[in-house]
Amino acid sequence: MKKIKTLLLSLVFLFSLFSFNDFSSAKQVHDGSKTEKLTKLEKSFLKDVTGHTEEEIDMLPLEIAKQLVKDKAVIQDSKTETFFFEENAGNVENEENTSGTLITMGTISSSTMTLAGTVYKVTSDRSGYDKFYIYGNFRWLKSPFYELVDKMTFGFPSSAGFFLPTSDGAITQHQHRYSQDPQGNGTWVDYAIDYTPSDWEPNAGVAGEFDLRSSTEFSLHKGYMGQYVYVPTSRNGTINIKIEYGHAKYVGQPSVSVFPAGLSITPSSSVDTASYALTLTY
Secondary structure, three states, X not given: OHHHHHXXXXXXXXXXXXXXXXXHHHXXXXXXXXXXXXXXXXXXXXXXXXXXXXXXXXXXXXHHHHHHHHOOOEEOOOOOOOEEOOOOOOOOOOEEOOOOEEEOOOOOOOXXXXXXXXXXXXXXXXXXXXXXXXXXXXXXXXXXXXXXXXXXXEEOOHHHOOEOOEEOOEEOOEEEEEEEEOOOOOOOEEEXXXXXXXXXXXXXXXXXXXXXXXXXXXXXXXXXXXXXXXXXXXXXXXXXXXXXXXXXXOOXXXXXXXXXXXXXXXXXXXXXXXXXXXXXXX
């Protein structure tokens, strides 16, 4: 009987040991993936060649930062700082503040959310065409009361000659991602990533959906969208690229429409929107 007890204790010990080792290994792999960083050479390129500040580099998602280096990206827009929604903007249409932020029907407080956007010129993989990368991101600084499906749009006038890359009838070279910090302690979880836009219009722009997860008062939300576009090298001019965010206030989700300035959020009393313009000379 004593031998049986000894054998059982030994088996329990071995099982615990293996379980601990498996857990430790899994944790190390998880930690290792989260601690991947840019190399000094990559950071140097993003600062000295691309034109980002160190603070902006730290804010870029790792996969985006590394891709910018591979693309030999150079910032074309003169404004790369974060844009803020005006406090209590009310139903203000086409009002531009001193920071360059264009607000349309915006009622989202500046203490609630920030937006940022950049347009880059990148190495083209098509002969006879220039290539650009449009990038925009948002971050809720406090969880919104209504957590439904929001949208972000990139819009540009069709007269500019820009077109979206496609494959088998679908838009390609696109990505939008949504993440949440459930406890507001800096631990972000990626919940959704899509490689095709939710909406698009030929020569006018793309949109991405962001399904905000239910949360507590401490939770935070953020996301980004990126899209490559091409334009014939024979074309030249200066245009505005409109980046717009639409937040559903009550039910449903924002819809999109095509305007002379490109694809945008459709104005609605049930949607708060804010937008700003990036300037691109090509």
